[in-house]
Amino acid sequence: MITIGIDAGAxxxxxxxxxxxxxxxxxxxxxxFDFLSTAETLFEELLATSDLRQEDVVxxxxxxxxxxxxxxxxxxxxxITAHAKGVNFFFPxxxxxxxxxxxDSKVIxxxxxxxxxxxxxxxxxxxxxxxxxxxxxxxxxxxxxLGSLAxxxxxxxxxxxxxxxxxxxxxxxxxxxxxxxxxIAAGLIVNIAxxxxxxxxRMGLKEPIAFVGGVAKNSGMRVELxxxxxxxxxxxxxxxxxxxxxxxxxxxxxxxxxxx
Amino acid sequence: MSSPLSSLKxxxxxxxxxxxxxxAERKRGVKIIGTLCLFVPDEIIFSAGADRIILCGGKADTxxxxxxxxxxxxxxxxxxxxxxxxxxxCGGQIACSHVSLVDIxxxxxxxxxxxxxxxxxxxxxxTYVLDLPQRPNTPEAKDYFLSELKKFGMFMxxxxxxxxxxxxxxxxxxxxxxxxxxxxxxxxxxxxDPPPIRGSEILRVMQRQFFLSPAQFQExxxxxxxxxxxxxxxxxxxxxxxxxxxxxxxxxTKVPDIIEQKGGIIVAEESCTGTxxxxxxxxxxxxxxxxxxxxxxxxxxxxxxxxxxRITRIKDLVTDYNVDGVxxxxxxxxxxxxxxxxxxxxxxxxxxxxxxxxxxxxxxADIEQIGIRVEAFLEMLS
Ligand SMILES: Nc1ncnc2c1ncn2[C@@H]1O[C@H](COP(=O)(O)OP(=O)(O)OP(=O)(O)O)[C@@H](O)[C@H]1O
Ligand code: SF4
Ligand code: SF4
Ligand SMILES: [Mg+2]
Numbered sequence: 268m269i270t271i272g273i274d275a276g277a278x279x280x281x282x283x284x285x286x287x288x289x290x291x292x293x294x295x296x297x298x299x300f301d302f303l304s305t306a307e308t309l310f311e312e313l314l315a316t317s318d319l320r321q322e323d324v325v326x327x328x329x330x331x332x333x334x335x336x337x338x339x340x341x342x343x344x345x346x347i348t349a350h351a352k353g354v355n356f357f358f359p360x361x362x363x364x365x366x367x368x369x370x371d372s373k374v375i376x377x378x379x380x381x382x383x384x385x386x387x388x389x390x391x392x393x394x395x396x397x398x399x400x401x402x403x404x405x406x407x408x409x410x411x412x413l414g415s416l417a418x419x420x421x422x423x424x425x426x427x428x429x430x431x432x433x434x435x436x437x438x439x440x441x442x443x444x445x446x447x448x449x450x451i452a453a454g455l456i457v458n459i460a461x462x463x464x465x466x467x468x469r470m471g472l473k474e475p476i477a478f479v480g481g482v483a484k485n486s487g488m489r490v491e492l493x494x495x496x497x498x499x500x501x502x503x504x505x506x507x508x509x510x511x512x513x514x515x516x517x518x519x520x521x522x523x524x525x526x527x
Numbered sequence: 528m529s530s531p532l533s534s535l536k537x538x539x540x541x542x543x544x545x546x547x548x549x550x551a552e553r554k555r556g557v558k559i560i561g562t563l564c565l566f567v568p569d570e571i572i573f574s575a576g577a578d579r580i581i582l583c584g585g586k587a588d589t590x591x592x593x594x595x596x597x598x599x600x601x602x603x604x605x606x607x608x609x610x611x612x613x614x615x616x617c618g619g620q621i622a623c624s625h626v627s628l629v630d631i632x633x634x635x636x637x638x639x640x641x642x643x644x645x646x647x648x649x650x651x652x653x654t655y656v657l658d659l660p661q662r663p664n665t666p667e668a669k670d671y672f673l674s675e676l677k678k679f680g681m682f683m684x685x686x687x688x689x690x691x692x693x694x695x696x697x698x699x700x701x702x703x704x705x706x707x708x709x710x711x712x713x714x715x716x717x718x719x720d721p722p723p724i725r726g727s728e729i730l731r732v733m734q735r736q737f738f739l740s741p742a743q744f745q746e747x748x749x750x751x752x753x754x755x756x757x758x759x760x761x762x763x764x765x766x767x768x769x770x771x772x773x774x775x776x777x778x779x780t781k782v783p784d785i786i787e788q789k790g791g792i793i794v795a796e797e798s799c800t801g802t803x804x805x806x807x808x809x810x811x812x813x814x815x816x817x818x819x820x821x822x823x824x825x826x827x828x829x830x831x832x833x834x835x836x837r838i839t840r841i842k843d844l845v846t847d848y849n850v851d852g853v854x855x856x857x858x859x860x861x862x863x864x865x866x867x868x869x870x871x872x873x874x875x876x877x878x879x880x881x882x883x884x885x886x887x888x889x890x891x892a893d894i895e896q897i898g899i900r901v902e903a904f905l906e907m908l909s
Contacts, residue, residue, distance in 0.1 A: 332899070347903035371899075382907040384881060387900055 270326045271313060272515030273340060274349065274508070275302050275333030278369025278396060279481060281511040282309045284317050284324075285519065288356075292317035293508050302333030310339070328518035330510050332370070344517045347375055347385050352516045353509030354477045355380030358501045363472030365463060365492070365500075366509070367482035369396045374466040376473075386466050394462030396482045398431045402455050405438040406448055410485075417453040417487030424454035434458070453487065460491040467496060474498050479506040532758070534750035535728060538735055541747065545739050549628050552578055558686050561629035562737065563608060564637055565799050565826055567657055568819050569741070570703050570809070571676065572633070574695035575683035580625055581737035582632065584608040585778030587889035588621050596647060601640040602861045603889040604776055609644050616651035625738075626652075631686060633679070635659060637830040638863055655682055663824040663831050673820040680816075696815040702741050703809065709748040710736075710805040716755045717794050718848055721762050723755040726770065726793020727783045733800045734777040765792040766908035769844055771871065772856040773864050774799035782856045782885055782897065789901045791908075794848045797841055803827060806840070829863035837867070838874050845880055852881045852908045854901070859888040881907060 269291070274281040276298060283293045294312050299305045306329070314321060329340035330349040337343075350366050350373070364375040372394050376384040388394050403413045417423075424446050428434040434455070441451050459482075467476075476498055482488055483506035493500055503509060553559055558577040572579045584607030593610035613619075615626035634645040635657045648654040658675050660668035684690045716723055732751065736744055768791045770783055775798065783793055795802060809815075809822040827837035844850065853875055857864045868884055875882045883904040885897055 332895070345899065345903035345906050348906045371896075382903070385903060385907070389886065 268325050268519060269319065269323050270328065270515045270518035271310070271324055272349070272511040272513065272518060273306050273309065273327065273329045273331075273334075273337055274346070274510035274514060275306055275329060275331040275337055276368055276510070277332045277371070278400075279507065280305045280309050280331075280333075281508050282306075282313045283508050283511040283515045284313050284319065285512070285515040287519075288516075290512065291319070293505065293511065295507055298333070302336035303338060306333070306337045307339070326518040328514040330514040342518055344514055346371075346510055347373060347382055349510045349513030349517065350479060351375055351377045351380055351382045351513065353511070353513030354479060354503075356512055356516060357503040357509070358475065358477050361475050361477045361501060363467070363470070363474070363476040365467060365472075365476060365478050365483075366480040367394075367396060367459075367463060367478075367488070368480040369400075371395060372463055372466065372480075372482075374463070374470045374472060376470055384470060386470050388462070388466070394429075394459050396480070398434065398459060399455060399482065399485065399488075401431050402434050402438050403452075405435045406442070406451055406455075408448065408452060413452050414456070414485035414487035414489075416449050417456045418490060420447070420449040420453035422450055423457050424450045426451075426454040426458045429458075429462070456485070456487045456491050460488060460495055463492060464495045472496075475501055477501045477503070477509075479503065479509040481507045483507070532724070532728070532751065532754050534747060534754045535732070537747045537750055538732055538739075541735070541739055541743050545743060546624065546628075548740070549578065549580065553628060553630075558630045559628050561626065561632040561652070563632070563641065564635045565804055565828070566635045566637065566659055566823055567633050568676065568823055569737070570696060570699040570815075570819060571680050571683055571691065573702075573741070574691045574699045575680070575687045576689040577683060577687050578740070579633075579737065580628060581777075582608055582612065582625060582629065583774065583776035584611050585734070585776030585780075585889070589614055590889065592619070592621065597644060600860050601644075602638075602773075602858045604774065604779075604858055604861075605640040605644050607776070607778075607889060609647070612648065612651055631655060633657060637828065638861070640860070655679070659830075660824070661830070661832060664833070664835075669820055669824060672824055673816055676816055676820055676823075693815060696819075697811070700809045700811060700815055700818065704811065706736075706741055706745055706748070707805040707808050709745055709752065712752050713748055713755070714795060714802070716752065720767075720849065721760050721764065722767075722792060722794050723758045723760050724751075725760075725787050726768070726796065727780060727787045729793075730775055730780055730783050730796065730800060733796070733804065734775065736800075736804055738777070762792070765790055766851040766905050767792060767794045767849055769793075769795050769797060769841070769848060769850040769853045770801070770856060771797035771841055771853055772868075773858045773861050776800070779889060781889075781891075781894065782854065782887060785894065785897050785901050786854055786905075789898060789905055791852075791854075791901070791905050794850060795844050797837075797844055799828075802840065802844065829867045834867060838870060841871055842874060842878065845875070845878060850880065852883065852904060854904070855882055855884045857884070857886050859886055 327340040328342040329337035334343045366373045478500040560579040561582040589610030593606040631653045807825045809818045
């Protein structure tokens, strides 16, 4: 059975095409103003890359911020459930999940792929990927390079602002003081990692722990979290697609569209 | 969907009837007291021959008025109520007409946000502040509160010119107990599976408890109970939710509405617009003043310390109402309930009952974010 999972996230839209329990293709694009047209384009591209026709797809399940806007989907599932299912596909033994996306960070306690408990950040962008994106811009570093730059730092700068807007001005003032780029980058990562560590401790996450979401591609963040939590994190080869994958897996089971 | 309840319409219809009634009373010289908290006993107000109306604000539109005076980072309930008071007293048009009906505000020394805001009130309306002991479980606390209630009684005597007689006080205690018993009957009906009514509907009724007269409110509750006895809500099985935390003042139904739109069903509210407002009865055998002092100090408000009775209440509700999960809902910047969250969470963990914490204000900006959390929570429960 061919199913498609679409994760319409705040920062990026991800799609995974699943042939029974095998990933037949995936795509990641940035989320445009219009969730629906982003998802439609992604859907076309997914079909094209995997040589499939629309008729072959049995079911489409949407998750993420914009899931209700993906009107061509026949089911929806929450991000928490989706990530739990997606991570279970890669690492069945995992008991804790950390997902850091563009707008939300989530800490999930799981047992054999089933959600036991979860915690999400409060409503602002503090402790999320957008914080890193904005502050990387102020540093004039590409977001892809922020992690490896930070790894070169011995004395991370102290960044105290939780608020993205204030942190941006803090970065500018640190640069004006001549603090090396690497130290500022490391300081930003330490700042975010601390917020995530607090959430993980609150939830009492137990090993093994998976780290997913776009921010899991940030090597500096991974190293910092591993150091602070004193664990080795399991990171899938493509950590950004676990939500979409989970949605595609959910679509393999008969389920109805949620009432909302 | 089951047929709509005609008893709910009663509450809609009573709104304007009550306002007309209050206006007429006021013309006759009956004093109207404005209250903002459960700790101010209705019994004392009524036995002095006055009437009362709740002033707690649940709407965002008066908040900007309040922020001309108050810091931004205090709870929206305080800002909304205060905004309505100054708006009405300065001839503004934003707030509903309640404040203009009020002769005297009877406030209470509870949380910091309220206490300090009350200091600004006398400028706009005559204000009386009832003091409360903060450690309610001591004999000294009871004695002190007893003396505070008597002092308040004397104040009411001078306000109305009628002195409160023991008979009148006993009559009002009986009437208030009758309301409490009726609400127990209503809440007992919600123990059924599925419950015969949604929590978001009950909340809108509870928001009228201290707005309507006791007789009007009792009549409405009786009608709902009678109607619910035979009603079966034809809904598929849904996770049974206990809502616990800050009050939902009239106008604020955001979080409970989201919970039920997303497919949960609220079976009880542990809040001041829920169980805290009616759970304990006044002992009618005792001296009425003593009975009142004891009953009111049992209200498990987070302004009290320690507040063990709230944890016990929540645990009992979870068991008695067969609750699948608890949504702990606080208003932004409410420290008492936000801090107490930790102890509630801890107690529920021991019972293996999941809890979702939500902090929100009176704005609409976070509806989607709350929805995401609630949806995931409900999926986890089913
Ligand atoms: N190659 C990369 N290297 C480092 N970080 C990256 C990379 N790609 C994306 N990110 C980070 O990942 C974030 C986006 O993550 P993701 O795609 O999981 O978010 P989302 O699912 O859209 O958001 P949300 O889950 O909050 O709705 C970006 O803000 C950025 O910080
Ligand atoms: S929460 Fe406490 S202070 Fe607020 S209305 Fe209820 S009893 Fe009064
Ligand atoms: S909700 Fe909290 S902060 Fe607001 S008035 Fe009640 S106790 Fe005070
Ligand atoms: Mg995401």
